[in-house]
Amino acid sequence: MAYKVSRPNLTFAEKIYLPSVLAGLRITLGHLWRMLRGKTHVVMQYPEEKWDSHLPEYYRGAPTLVRDEHGRTRCVSCQLCEFICPPRAIRIKPGEIPAGDKFGKVEKYPAEFDIDMLRCIYCGLCQEVCPEQAIFLQKQYALTGTARTQLMHNKEKLLEMGGIKTGLVNKWNEKK
Amino acid sequence: MSPTLFWIFAAITLGFGAATLINRNPVASALSLAVSFLGLAALFTSLSATFIGIVQVLVYAGAVMVLFLFIIMLLDLKAEQRRQVRLSALIGGVVIAGLFASQVVLVLRHFPKGNHEFPPLSLPHPDAVNIGLTLFGHYNLPFQVIGVLILVASIGVVVLSKRELN
Amino acid sequence: MNAILQFLHPLIDPASIPFLLWTTLAKSIGLLCIVLVMVSYTVYAERRVSSLIQDRLGPNRTGFPLSLFGNLFGIKWRDWSPILGGLGQPIADAVKLLLKEEFTPAFVKKFYFWIAPGLGIGAAIVSLAVIPFGSKIWGVDMVIANIDIGPLFVFAISSLGVYGIVLAGWSSNSKYPFLGAVRSTSQLISYELSLGLSVVPLFMIVGKLNLVDLVSYQVQNGWMILPGITAAKPHLPGTLGSYLIIVPILISFIVFTIAMFAETNRLPFDLPEGETELVGGYHTEYSSLKFALFFLGEYTAMITGSSFIVTLFLGAWHFPGIPEGGAPSLAGLLLGFVNIGVFFVKVIAFLLFFIAIRWTLPRFRYDQLMKLGWIYFFEIALVNIFLTALILAFVP
Ligand code: SF4
Ligand code: SF4
Numbered sequence: 001m002a003y004k005v006s007r008p009n010l011t012f013a014e015k016i017y018l019p020s021v022l023a024g025l026r027i028t029l030g031h032l033w034r035m036l037r038g039k040t041h042v043v044m045q046y047p048e049e050k051w052d053s054h055l056p057e058y059y060r061g062a063p064t065l066v067r068d069e070h071g072r073t074r075c076v077s078c079q080l081c082e083f084i085c086p087p088r089a090i091r092i093k094p095g096e097i098p099a100g101d102k103f104g105k106v107e108k109y110p111a112e113f114d115i116d117m118l119r120c121i122y123c124g125l126c127q128e129v130c131p132e133q134a135i136f137l138q139k140q141y142a143l144t145g146t147a148r149t150q151l152m153h154n155k156e157k158l159l160e161m162g163g164i165k166t167g168l169v170n171k172w173n174e175k176k
Numbered sequence: 177m178s179p180t181l182f183w184i185f186a187a188i189t190l191g192f193g194a195a196t197l198i199n200r201n202p203v204a205s206a207l208s209l210a211v212s213f214l215g216l217a218a219l220f221t222s223l224s225a226t227f228i229g230i231v232q233v234l235v236y237a238g239a240v241m242v243l244f245l246f247i248i249m250l251l252d253l254k255a256e257q258r259r260q261v262r263l264s265a266l267i268g269g270v271v272i273a274g275l276f277a278s279q280v281v282l283v284l285r286h287f288p289k290g291n292h293e294f295p296p297l298s299l300p301h302p303d304a305v306n307i308g309l310t311l312f313g314h315y316n317l318p319f320q321v322i323g324v325l326i327l328v329a330s331i332g333v334v335v336l337s338k339r340e341l342n
Numbered sequence: 343m344n345a346i347l348q349f350l351h352p353l354i355d356p357a358s359i360p361f362l363l364w365t366t367l368a369k370s371i372g373l374l375c376i377v378l379v380m381v382s383y384t385v386y387a388e389r390r391v392s393s394l395i396q397d398r399l400g401p402n403r404t405g406f407p408l409s410l411f412g413n414l415f416g417i418k419w420r421d422w423s424p425i426l427g428g429l430g431q432p433i434a435d436a437v438k439l440l441l442k443e444e445f446t447p448a449f450v451k452k453f454y455f456w457i458a459p460g461l462g463i464g465a466a467i468v469s470l471a472v473i474p475f476g477s478k479i480w481g482v483d484m485v486i487a488n489i490d491i492g493p494l495f496v497f498a499i500s501s502l503g504v505y506g507i508v509l510a511g512w513s514s515n516s517k518y519p520f521l522g523a524v525r526s527t528s529q530l531i532s533y534e535l536s537l538g539l540s541v542v543p544l545f546m547i548v549g550k551l552n553l554v555d556l557v558s559y560q561v562q563n564g565w566m567i568l569p570g571i572t573a574a575k576p577h578l579p580g581t582l583g584s585y586l587i588i589v590p591i592l593i594s595f596i597v598f599t600i601a602m603f604a605e606t607n608r609l610p611f612d613l614p615e616g617e618t619e620l621v622g623g624y625h626t627e628y629s630s631l632k633f634a635l636f637f638l639g640e641y642t643a644m645i646t647g648s649s650f651i652v653t654l655f656l657g658a659w660h661f662p663g664i665p666e667g668g669a670p671s672l673a674g675l676l677l678g679f680v681n682i683g684v685f686f687v688k689v690i691a692f693l694l695f696f697i698a699i700r701w702t703l704p705r706f707r708y709d710q711l712m713k714l715g716w717i718y719f720f721e722i723a724l725v726n727i728f729l730t731a732l733i734l735a736f737v738p
Contacts, residue, residue: 045399302550
């Protein structure tokens, strides 16, 4: 079905178009002039000024592994994150904690834990799925490297980036 | 005028003119035509007929451009390149061209003024002014008539092509 | 070389040929240097002004890090890059374009594919030859070729530039460049008409078809579009005709400027490229240096166009209060350079206008563009010629 679109009735000034060109120029040049006088502040000069302090709590930066207040790597190597990770960025090699160890009850720990940051899409599913509150997407967002291997974060790197996180549920302590 | 340059530009004009005919590829052919016109324009310029030289480029460059677009849009380039030359047509063409050339040579040989060297023109006005004065002064009526004629032709084209739509 | 000059000027005195030769060579090289530097900085200005208009900052990082030279020449070079921020961008851009992979698709028609980029930029540069970019320096006219049919020359050469576009589109042998080329060609051919017709009134008024004569007319009687203020001797209570004639001049200025926007593929007429929507256009298959040639060719055409407008309507190198240079003395020499400077300042102002318009107007639809060219501008330019003739003939 054909629709009849009603066209606006243009005045002569609108038809010859030149006045609106001038009006448009006034707007563009106005912006230029305000910018030149330094009246507009909308751009952040990135490496010098950063928006780190404005980052919200829920900001999803790079995934990291955290330790608890006793210095234990919270990850128990359940590999749920490895399974859920959509781009399969995570590789975990579980290791066993010997029975006599201080944290012997936990039984498993990640012997190797790699995240390929060239694959990671910062989706946060690993953080959401983790039953141990061991992996968190924190606020590091500026990851650069000069080689591919530099963006393969291994366990040490992940723990270093994660640091210690307190105030979480420490279920293994009660069972001790 | 330096004869060397005359020969160079004459060679360009004639060479690319020949290339226009010989080239199998219509696009290459059209481009050769354009280069040939450029050579011709240079020859006109050397005769102090700058106006004609430039108009040569201006008008024919545009014309060849349109020709060019027609070639691209309407011709089947591949078929054009595969087309065979029939021997009879070739021989016939060469004979006719030869006859024509010999006639030109014969006429020129018996035309004594063709051997004179002309002194360079020194005109009171630039040549554009001269052409304007001649066209709009002496030949004013024929010029207007031709103008009307072309106008009629172009209106005719519009009318004919419009009727087809309805 | 002598032969060429004698070829071009058959009536010339052979003794003056070496002088003519050297000055022409110097003028050509000088103009080329100025224009090429201007081209690269026009690209930079385009990016910078665009971003300022859009409340951004634009490229402001690539300064000239003079500190790289260390202690060269015994001078401790300061790092000026924060101050000259961004001024090194054209160099960085050029290096980037040069180092990119030169990729020629296998299906293109090689020969035409290679000559096409040169044609566009070549045409734009050659047209500059007839534009008087200064008054005189030491008695030498600051125009490379003072021919009697300057504007026709510009139009003829720029009509050759269309070949670059259509050859690029055709030889790329794929559909998007081809459609782009057909689109551009019809646009350029359509607007060439109004471009040519709209300058006719000027030459009817001056009575000569020579750009240098046009400029000296403007020096005497004031710029074409501002005759009263800028004349050498303001003869303000002028005749009725001298006021009326401004109307056709203004009309032809507007038509010419708009047609020039269309000829140089600038917004609002940038359908040949349509950077965002129309898949590039005729240069889709080009990369690296060949693309750079197209890109710079476009900006060269912009500069040529602005110089042409400045010469025709804005008094070329003339500015009220600055006398004509050219006398063989130090003052004359300096004034000559000042005249050249005035010309290029005007050109730059016009280039900035080009850029500002880009962010002001949306692109026209293709049918609107054609309608505008053929139905409005063509007719307006034609009627304008009659109007000028009537005023010149019947109003004293
Ligand atoms: S954030 Fe998403 S993509 Fe990245 S490691 Fe976690 S689950 Fe994988
Ligand atoms: S990080 Fe969490 S989800 Fe992943 S293996 Fe360790 S405990 Fe399991």
